[in-house]
Amino acid sequence: xxxxxxxxxxxxxxxxxxxxxxxxxxxxxxxxxxxxxxxxxxxxxxxxxxxxxxxxxxxxxxxxxxxxxxxxxxxxxxxxxxxxxxxxxxxxxxxxxxxxxxxxxxxxxxxxxxxxxxxxxxxxxxxxxxxxxxxxxxxxxxxxxxxxxxxxxxxxxxxxxxxxxxxxxxxxxxxxxxxxxxxxxxxxxxxxxxxxxxxxxxxxxxxxxxxxxxxxxxxxxxxxxxxxxxxxxxxxxxxxxxxxxxxxxxxxxxxxxxxxxxxxxxxxxxxxxxxxxxxxxxxxxxxxxxxxxxxxxxxxxxxxxxxxxxxxxxxxxxxxxxxxxxxxxxxxxxxxxxxxxxxxxxxxxxxxxxxxxxxxxxxxxxxxxxxxxxxxxxxxxxxxxxxxxxxxxxxxxxxx
Amino acid sequence: xxxxxxxxxxxxxxxxxxxxxxxxxxxxxxxxxxxxxxxxxxxxxxxxxxxxxxxxxxxxxxxxxxxxxxxxxxxxxxxxxxxxxxxxxxxxxxxxxxx
Numbered sequence: 001x002x003x004x005x006x007x008x009x010x011x012x013x014x015x016x017x018x019x020x021x022x023x024x025x026x027x028x029x030x031x032x033x034x035x036x037x038x039x040x041x042x043x044x045x046x047x048x049x050x051x052x053x054x055x056x057x058x059x060x061x062x063x064x065x066x067x068x069x070x071x072x073x074x075x076x077x078x079x080x081x082x083x084x085x086x087x088x089x090x091x092x093x094x095x096x097x098x099x100x101x102x103x104x105x106x107x108x109x110x111x112x113x114x115x116x117x118x119x120x121x122x123x124x125x126x127x128x129x130x131x132x133x134x135x136x137x138x139x140x141x142x143x144x145x146x147x148x149x150x151x152x153x154x155x156x157x158x159x160x161x162x163x164x165x166x167x168x169x170x171x172x173x174x175x176x177x178x179x180x181x182x183x184x185x186x187x188x189x190x191x192x193x194x195x196x197x198x199x200x201x202x203x204x205x206x207x208x209x210x211x212x213x214x215x216x217x218x219x220x221x222x223x224x225x226x227x228x229x230x231x232x233x234x235x236x237x238x239x240x241x242x243x244x245x246x247x248x249x250x251x252x253x254x255x256x257x258x259x260x261x262x263x264x265x266x267x268x269x270x271x272x273x274x275x276x277x278x279x280x281x282x283x284x285x286x287x288x289x290x291x292x293x294x295x296x297x298x299x300x301x302x303x304x305x306x307x308x309x310x311x312x313x314x315x316x317x318x319x320x321x322x323x324x325x326x327x328x329x330x331x332x333x334x335x336x337x338x339x340x341x342x343x344x345x346x347x348x349x350x351x352x353x354x355x356x357x358x359x360x361x362x363x364x365x366x367x368x369x370x371x372x373x374x375x376x377x378x379x380x381x382x383x384x385x386x387x388x389x390x391x392x393x394x395x396x397x398x399x400x
Numbered sequence: 401x402x403x404x405x406x407x408x409x410x411x412x413x414x415x416x417x418x419x420x421x422x423x424x425x426x427x428x429x430x431x432x433x434x435x436x437x438x439x440x441x442x443x444x445x446x447x448x449x450x451x452x453x454x455x456x457x458x459x460x461x462x463x464x465x466x467x468x469x470x471x472x473x474x475x476x477x478x479x480x481x482x483x484x485x486x487x488x489x490x491x492x493x494x495x496x497x498x499x
Binding site: 102107132146150158170220221297300 | 489
């Protein structure tokens, strides 16, 4: 995690000065979380965790949700801080929507969990999962999607309308163009692509734009794109931004440590054991608390962690956004804080606005507070839906 | 509430239309579906419809005017008949975005 922190230009002493995401509630819609892990026990709000899959409990058989949770809010207590998360003070609400050793789930489960998260009044939803077009389209990207919205998509729109920042993964179907996975195609969510762990290169398998949508397709139909005759969508442009989460190798060899899932000491399928072994984790080793995993899932968790820090910082500065607009403003601030990468410049279809860095986040927040012009610039994004941005500037957000 | 409609097939999404049409699965196969209804007042009727098939309700998504359920493949066309059903779709599968 040190290299990720460096890539974000995140100061080492941030947590020591109290900037740790305290007071921010993040719902993790994933494969569950090992809430007994020493690095996570402090963060998980057990009374509000819930399983939307078959069975009960929010144990993590895939290891994925635990890893994502660790990136956001791991305390690092069992490793002397080496794998401390981005915002260890964040409160985590685990909503299990993916099950089995591979972490799969249906859109209705995800929709039910999102509606529950709205009822719980969370600040951020982290969704490090997606629907790949490989199977349905019968081949690799680019893919053209139906304009029909699933219940999962409509639920994300409702969450956004309720003021929740929804951070989702772009998918790992790169390097082909047109490989963004739903729900990353929605204008209302913050879609994250992945950089290598050092943050200087685009992760090879990070899904990328442009988006191809065909309103004449049947509901839930997807097909391979005919790039000669089809015109991509101008809006929304996806991904929105990129953050560290991948690896320079064409494998899953080297980034974040998996916080060991709760399969330790319990029954586990051969397939699951084999998968964990491939990732460099021995699930039978009781001392093994960390492992490796990479992809846009991890980049999404990094962005959720930064978003939690941003929201805490904003609240510390006395900003109290209206509930309905909070998520939209956070999304715009984060998008605006992503900048084109140097020395290598990537196309917007590959990296969106560019790489997210913490100094840009703090600068934009300060500008947002102090400068009406900057505030208008930040709010006046291409996907803006806030009515007040069209009105004359009347002062700081605190005055609203 | 009327119980018939002109073209039930048009109420199936692409995936279900294909599943129902191609006959590669047994009629008794359990399929995860989402039933969309025309307004919130019809959600209860959709629940009743699923139970009568019989099917197993998974989630009631009231704000989305939808009910999700496990039903047998052979029962799916019957779900499209009532006017209060606007669309029956296959619940799409999401997967962790890990390389």
